[in-house]
Amino acid sequence: MRNAMHIVLLGGGHAHLEVLRRFGRRPQPGVRLSLITKGAHAPYSGMLPGFVAGHYSADEIHVPLAPLTQRANCALVVAEATRLDAERRSILLSDGREIAGDVISINTGAVTDCSTGTSAERCVAAKPIDDFAQDWTRLMDVIEADPTLRIAVIGAGAAGVELALSIQHRLMQMPFAGGRIAESRVSLVGGDDILPSFPAKVRQRVARLLRGRGVTFLSGPDIEVIATRGLSGAGFQHVLVWATGVRPADWLTRSGLALDHAGFVAVDRHLQSKSHEGIFCAGDAAGLVDGPQPKAGVIAVRQGPVLGENLRRYASGRQLQSFAPPKIWLSLISTGNRYAVASRGKWSVEGRWTWYWKDWIDRRFVRKYKQ
Ligand SMILES: Cc1cc2nc3c(=O)[nH]c(=O)nc-3n(C[C@H](O)[C@H](O)[C@H](O)COP(=O)(O)OP(=O)(O)OC[C@H]3O[C@@H](n4cnc5c(N)ncnc54)[C@H](O)[C@@H]3O)c2cc1C
Structure with missing residues (x-):
């Protein structure tokens, strides 16, 4: 047989x-x-x-x-x-x-491409995502123990934007020495602009939200210089979260x-x-x-x-199917505070309901594989 x-x-x-x-x-x-x-x-x-x-x-x-x-x-x-x-x-x-x-x-x-290098000890990479989920839990303890620490998210694509705003939201909820700190401690470090692969309207929406939440965008051709010397030169210790491209x-x-x-x-x-x-x-x-x-x-x-x-x-020796990559698809960029920007091609919209829409889609996905 x-x-x-x-x-x-x-x-x-x-x-x-x-x-x-x-x-x-x-x-x-x-x-x-x-x-x-x-x-x-x-x-x-x-x-x-x-x-x-x-x-x-x-x-x-x-x-x-x-x-x-x-x-x-x-x-x-x-x-x-x-x-x-x-x-x-x-x-x-x-x-x-x-x-x-x-x-x-x-x-x-x-894996996240951190090849531009960093001298920071406190550094995590967004990918592999399974490692990141564990690293973030560990990093929370470090951040909570030292309210003077600043956080720089390197890479201003969708993942970097979502992480910067989510971290900012989380930090605002953390009790420090009996009170909460009101000022933002998060910056986003990228190339020339945020969300380079998205239409101008989406970039404008997200830039406005970042400003409103006090997340500084630092642009520059040389991410390494900004991430290592530029930020530590500002007199603060930084935790670096790498969300740059992948390798x-x-x-x-x-x-x-x-x-x-x-x-x-x-x-x-x-x-x-x-x-x-x-x-x-x-x-x-x-x-x-x-x-x-x-x-x-x-x-x-x-x-x-x-x-x-x-x-x-x-x-079973049969003819194989073809995969056709989609030309456009729905992107839902969450902004940490139960708010999201949705875009598909040139169309975009934002709001709290958009976050609940994303939440519904995401929970449905996970449920499908848990049942
Ligand atoms: C913060 C963040 C938010 C994102 N949000 C979105 C989003 O909203 N929408 C979207 O489309 N994309 C999003 N992305 C991109 C998305 O994470 C990746 O494109 C996606 O995870 C790729 O899926 P995958 O199936 O290729 O691999 P993964 O989801 O990375 O899974 C790989 C699996 O392989 C296992 N594995 C890896 N190496 C080994 C090994 N050597 N031996 C055994 N097992 C191994 C890992 O344990 C893991 O379970 C986001 C990324 C980040 C960082």
């Missing part, structure tokens, strides 16, 4: 949540599944700023992977992958184990897989490696060579159904 085809899902990212849900609903005879994940709980990026602002608990923003894998009859391996050998389709884990598959699907996200994990760039111009795993429109048949990749780790692929959770989420279908089809 033919052995079952072993599909190894590497990383519990947004796309793999959907793959697991689908295999749970419709098991495939002749297929054996394993999930390798650093943590037993997958954080949902959309709710991370709300977690920082204090609106959500850690439980609320995480999807436990054990029930999902159980329903999909998938072996759960909680360990960090440290090496991938694309030729042998085998993965080395931090505990020394090696797991090989007939098919490998990668959804391990990306691929080092172990993935050494796998032997073809890479795109930025070093991410080069995939075709079927989300299959350009160099190795039977290896798929989605989310931030993937570089779609036939089209633009912004590093956003919404893209990883939309790739989930296509990836799930293609793993099934590959296992």
Whole structure:
């Protein structure tokens, strides 16, 4: 009798949540599944700023992977992958184990590019997002213990803006020495302007909100100088939160897989490696060579159904489906105080109701994978 085809899902990212849900609903005879994940709980990026602002608990923003894998009859391996050998389709884990598959699907996200360097001791990176959720909890204690500390968020894209405003909101709620401090201690450090990939109207809305909340925007061509010397030169100690662009994990760039111009795993429109048949990749780790692929959770989420279908089809030798990246999509930028700016293409709107709309969408997403 033919052995079952072993599909190894590497990383519990947004796309793999959907793959697991689908295999749970419709098991495939002749297929054996394993999930390798650093943590037993997958954080949902959309709710991370709300977690920082204090609106959500850690439980609320995480999807436990054990029930999902159980329903999909998938072996759960909680360990960090440290090496991938694309030729042998085998993965080395931090505990020394090696797991090989007939098919490998990668959804391990990306890491914040802090390559501009920093001399600050108190420094956290927004990605990997699972590390950030833990680092933030630790950092809160540091900030609470020292009311003179200032916080600089480096990177003025959507994640940087959301984090700066969420941190500012959280700090305003913190009791310091019996009282609350009224002045803002947060700055946002970026290139020439905030939200460079958004339309002018959205940038204006967010700039006004930042000013109103006392979050200073420091622009400059050399982020490193501002982040290290410029801010410490102002006479304050700073905590640095890095929310700049992303780069691929080092172990993935050494796998032997073809890479795109930025070093991410080069995939075709079927989300299959350009160099190795039977290896798929989605989310931030993937570089779609036939089209633009912004590093956003919404893209990883939309790739989930296509990836799930293609793993099934590959296992049964059928023709693969194509993923078409959306040209525009809805962005909801939360501002920490239960307020949000929504935009889609050139259209934009803001308000408290917009935050409740985002809250409803985000909670629905997490609930879908918890049920
Ligand atoms: C503050 C913030 C807010 C954001 N808000 C939004 C938003 O509102 N909308 C949006 O579209 N995007 C948002 N993003 C972007 C979003 O976080 C990413 O694009 C998204 O998380 C990418 O999803 P993914 O599935 O590729 O990987 P991830 O969600 O990063 O998941 C990767 C998973 O792989 C696991 N993993 C990683 N390395 C290994 C390893 N070596 N071995 C085993 N397991 C591993 C991790 O534990 C993790 O569970 C935000 C980002 C930040 C920082």
